[in-house]
């Protein structure tokens with residue numbers, strides 16, 4: 001069987017980590033793309049030189065040309081610029097929207113069959129724009145945020161309770177960042193919902209609220225520590241889990257920014273919901289019951305995504 005091909009558009013902090021993880025997991029051959037000359041080539045060569053030590057076989061190459069992504073099975077997009085001092089959120093939106101336009105055209109021309117995972121911020125709006133620019137079916141284009149947000153939630157809970165991260169599941173909905181909605185009653189330790197753990201006296205209710213807030217601020221906490229960039233190990237690991245579910249048809253149920261067509265009473269926007277990812281891409285959007293408070297939080301999140309989409313449309317009315 002021929003190896004799969006994974007194209008990474010953007011070879012910065014997350015892109016490089018994605019290449020290393022995809023190599024270590026032998027997901028396939030890897031093409032790193034970036035506008036910065038030498039960077040994808042250098043990172044590719046460096047990772048390739050780790051393969052004899054780690055014992056994995058993969059062709060890893062770097063490129064400035066979209067042609068090199070031809071026939072990719074999976075494309076993971078991290079291309080974009082970070083927000084710099086003096087740059088407003090709208091400035092950032094406009095620059096990254098232009099980047100999505102280029103990336104969408106490249107994918108549409110050379111890898112129209114690929115499963116596309118977008119990571120670039122502002123996530124929910126960028127994945128929406130990328131799907132439009134690429135013209136790929138919405139089931140083939142998805143955004144990564146929920147796996148990361150729920151991983152942070154799981155890690156904090158496991159640490160608090162002194163249990164294995166493997167036995168903690170967490171459920172998050174909504175947009176990435178401040179407006180994410182951690183659903184505590186659907187989050188469990190070995191199947192026991194968090195509110196029951198509070199009742200049992202294993203978890204303090206106030207501590208749980210603090211952990212929820214820390215999860216919401218998870219990205220900012222890391223930016224505050226790193227000072228020169230944002231998180232990249234856990235974001236890369238999260239996108240790799242999604243790619244793996246697609247390539248191996250695992251049909252994992254993962255939170256992801258998916259295109260809604262009537263689900264949750266929404267139409268035509270991307271927002272974080274649980275989905276099944278398998279060989280057919282996003283094979284199913286899982287629609288769960290929300291109580292009043294959860295619905296309100298979800299709506300706040302949807303409003304902020306809709307605001308970003310409106311801002312994109314203002315910049316590019318044809319979208």
Ligand code: TXD
Pocket residue numbers: 009010011012013014015033034035036039078079080081082099102118119120121122123144145148176229230231232235
């Ligand atoms: O959960 C999530 N979705 C996120 C999102 C979690 C963490 C970080 N998140 C966002 O991912 C972050 O705000 C950024 O928008 C992306 C990528 O983060 P990373 O830390 O990898 O950023 P880098 O190191 O700046 O890498 C971006 C690369 C860089 O090498 C640029 O040269 C390149 O993108 N770039 C481009 N590549 C291709 N094509 C174009 N036009 C282009 N412009 C810049």
